[in-house]
Amino acid sequence: ENALNEYGIYQEDVRNVIIEDDILVIGDYAFNYFTYLTGLEIGNGVTSIGESAFESCSELTRVEIPDSVTSIGNSAFSCCSELAEVKIGNCVKTIGEYAFWACSDLTSIEIPDSVTRISEEAFAECNDLTDVKLGSGITFIEESAFIRCYNLTNIEIPDSVTYLGHNAFYGCESLTDIKIPGSIEVIEYATFSYCNNLTNVELSDGVRNID
Numbered sequence: 001e002n003a004l005n006e007y008g009i010y011q012e013d014v015r016n017v018i019i020e021d022d023i024l025v026i027g028d029y030a031f032n033y034f035t036y037l038t039g040l041e042i043g044n045g046v047t048s049i050g051e052s053a054f055e056s057c058s059e060l061t062r063v064e065i066p067d068s069v070t071s072i073g074n075s076a077f078s079c080c081s082e083l084a085e086v087k088i089g090n091c092v093k094t095i096g097e098y099a100f101w102a103c104s105d106l107t108s109i110e111i112p113d114s115v116t117r118i119s120e121e122a123f124a125e126c127n128d129l130t131d132v133k134l135g136s137g138i139t140f141i142e143e144s145a146f147i148r149c150y151n152l153t154n155i156e157i158p159d160s161v162t163y164l165g166h167n168a169f170y171g172c173e174s175l176t177d178i179k180i181p182g183s184i185e186v187i188e189y190a191t192f193s194y195c196n197n198l199t200n201v202e203l204s205d206g207v208r209n210i211d
Contacts, residue, residue, distance in 0.1 A: 013036055014031075014034055014036065014037055015036055015037065015038055015039065016037070016038065016039035016040075017031060017034075017037060017039070017040050017041070018041045018043075019040075019041065019042050019043045019046060020043045020045075021043040021044050021045040022043070022045055023043055023045055023046055024045055024046060024047055024048075025046070025047065025048045025050065026042070026046060026048070026049045026050055026053045027050045027053070028050040028051040028052060028053065028073070029050070029051070029052050029053065029055075030050060030053045030054075031053060031054050031057060032052045032053065032054065032055040032056055032057070033055070033056045033057075034054070034057050035056065035057065035058050035059060036059055037054075037057045037059060037060050038059045038060060038061065040054070040057075040060060040062075040063055041064075042063075042064065042065060042066055042069070043066070043068075044066045044067070044068050045068055046066065046068055046069055047068055047069060047070055047071075048069065048070065048071050048073070049065070049069060049071070049072050049073055049076045050073045050076070051073040051074045051075055051076065051096070052073070052074070052075045052076065052078070053073060053076050053077075054076060054077050054080060055075050055076070055077070055078050055079055055080075056078070056079040056080070057077075057080050057083075058079065058080065058081050058082060059082055060077075060080050060082060060083055061082050061083060061084055061085065061105075062083070062084065062085040062086075063077065063080075063083065063085070063086050063087070064086075064087045064089075065086070065087065065088050065089045065092065066089050067089040067090050067091045068089070068091065069089050069091065069092055070091055070092060070093050070094075071092065071093060071094045071096070072088075072092060072094065072095050072096055072099050073096045073099070074096035074097045074098055074099065074119075075096070075097070075098040075099065075101065076096060076099050076100075077099060077100050077103060078098045078099065078100065078101040078102060078103070079101065079102050079103075080100075080103050081102065081103065081104050081105060082105050083100075083103045083105060083106055084105040084106060084107065085106075086100070086103075086106060086109055087110075088109070088110070088111065088112055088115075089112070090112045090113070090114055091112075091114050092112060092114055092115055093114055093115060093116055093117075094115070094116070094117055094119070095111070095115060095117070095118055095119055095122050096119050096122070097119040097120045097121060097122065097142075098119075098120070098121045098122065098124070099119065099122045099123075100122060100123050100126060101121050101122070101123070101124050101125060101126075102124070102125045102126070103123075103126050104125070104126060104127045104128060105128055106123075106126045106128060106129050107128050107129060107130055107131070108129070108130060108131040108132070108133075109123065109129065109131075109132055109133070110133040110135075111132070111133065111134050111135045111138065112135045112137075113135035113136045113137045114135065114137055115135055115137060115138055116137050116138060116139055116140070117138065117139065117140040117142065118134075118138060118140065118141045118142060118145045119142050119145070120142040120143050120144055120145065120165070121143075121144045121145065121147060122142070122145050123145060123146050123149065124144055124145070124146065124147045124148060124149070125147065125148045125149070126146075126149050127148075127149070127150050127151060128151055129146075129149045129151060129152055130151050130152060130153050130154060130174075131153070131154045131155075132146070132152065132154065132155040133155075133156075134155065134156065134157065134158050134161075135158070136158050136159075136160050137160060138158060138160055138161055139160055139161060139162050139163065140161070140162070140163045140165075141157070141161060141163065141164050141165060141168050142163075142165045142168070143165030143166050143167050143168060143188070144165065144166075144167040144168065144170065145165065145168050145169075146168060146169050146172060147167050147168070147169070147170045147171055147172075148170065148171040148172075149169075149171075149172050150171065150172065150173050150174060151173075151174050152169070152172045152174055152175055153174045153175060153176065155175070155178070156179065157178070157179065157180065157181055157184075158181065159181045159182075159183050160183065161181060161183055161184055162183050162184060162185075163184065163186075164180075164184055164186075164187055164188060164191050165188055165191070166188035166189050166190050166191060166211075167188075167190050167191065167193070168188070168191050168192075169191060169192050169195060170190055170191070170192070170193045170194055170195075171193070171194045171195070172192075172195050172198075173194065173195065173196050173197060174197060175192075175195045175197065175198050176197050176198060176199055176200065177198070177199065177200035177201070177202075178192070178198065178200070178201055178202070179201075179202040179204070180201065180202065180203050180204060180207055181204050181206070182204035182205045182206025182207060183206060184206070184207055185206060185207060185208045185209065186207075186208065186209045186210075186211065187207065187209070187210045187211065188211050189211040
């Protein structure tokens, strides 16, 4: 198979990366710590972005993930501190743990309907994140998924969600109101801890336990 393999490239001065359509997999750690990388084009043949593939690409500002991609690996874009714009393709099913952790310049994100799970700390500590649009296919929001997104003000949890992990929105200090759909029977402990400005919580029929 055509792939960019683990630890495949080492040039520290690479500024732009174009991944051609005949590449199927971006392997684990393929471009991590490419600290001068500012431009990235991912070809329409890529189906998987590996673990830590672009971790700590601290100058990268924009990413467009094509519809061919079905999985974004753990820590794939974590610590991309200048990453301000992310477009996720319509066929992504899983967003891995810590996938966008500490992308501190990211202000908004739209999760397509194809995604079924937001993994642990996937968007944790995205300090400038204000708006999140969740697709209608999501069933699980794992623990600490949006922990310490201090500026998060706008998020609507769709009726498809059946599980909210503990600490999911811990420390989202700017969140003022939230509606919990009836599809969620249990709200785990500390889900909304230290949401100091949360004044309006609407619980729908179906919610049975609040830990």
